[in-house]
Amino acid sequence: MRTAADESEILNLAVEPERRRQGIASALLAAALVAARAAGAKSVYLEVRESNAVAIAFYRSSGFEPTGRRARYYQDPPEAAVVMSQALF
Ligand SMILES: CC(C)(COP(=O)(O)OP(=O)(O)OC[C@H]1O[C@@H](n2cnc3c(N)ncnc32)[C@H](O)[C@@H]1OP(=O)(O)O)[C@@H](O)C(=O)NCCC(=O)NCCS
Structure with a gap:
């Protein structure tokens, strides 16, 4: 994850298959x-491959919603990429 101004971006998240x-x-x-809030972020976003239904389901279950799309x-x-984001309170 990286934070710039009041936005954090999730860059990579993976768990071993087993x-x-x-x-x-x-x-x-x-x-x-928690770390994003502590760094002053008001929102968090990420990009995920459009075909990655598992990750999209995971992020939805964690409070993220699709908010955009980046072609190619x-x-x-x-x-x-599907852009997903959530506001932090
Ligand atoms: C996406 C990923 C990180 C999820 O990791 P995980 O440790 O299995 O996720 P969790 O056990 O915390 O799952 C939480 C919830 O997400 C959803 N979810 C997770 N895997 C799912 C699947 N295969 N199908 C549907 N929903 C799923 C479920 O709602 C799940 O809750 P539940 O198990 O109580 O039903 C993992 O599948 C992964 O490493 N994938 C490959 C890398 C990747 O695609 N990373 C994200 C792109 S940056």
Whole structure:
């Protein structure tokens, strides 16, 4: 994650395949949101591959909503990104 002014961006989040669905990413994300608030962020956003339904479901379950789309954001293979964000209180 990185923070600039009052916005934080989640850059990377991954859990080993055999450890998934045990709440690990939820715990990591909760810690990141605490850190974002402490750094002064008022909102958090991230980009995720449009085809990554699992990650999109995960981020939705964690309070993020789709707020935009960036065409040709990824390479190898080329794909659009869904931008998801949530306000911090
Ligand atoms: C996305 C990812 C980080 C989730 O990690 P995780 O530790 O399995 O997630 P959690 O166990 O905390 O899941 C929390 C909730 O997210 C949702 N979720 C997670 N995996 C899901 C799946 N395969 N299908 C549907 N919903 C899912 C569920 O609502 C889940 O709650 P539940 O298990 O009580 O139903 C993991 O699948 C991963 O590493 N994927 C590959 C890397 C990636 O795509 N990263 C994100 C892009 S930056």
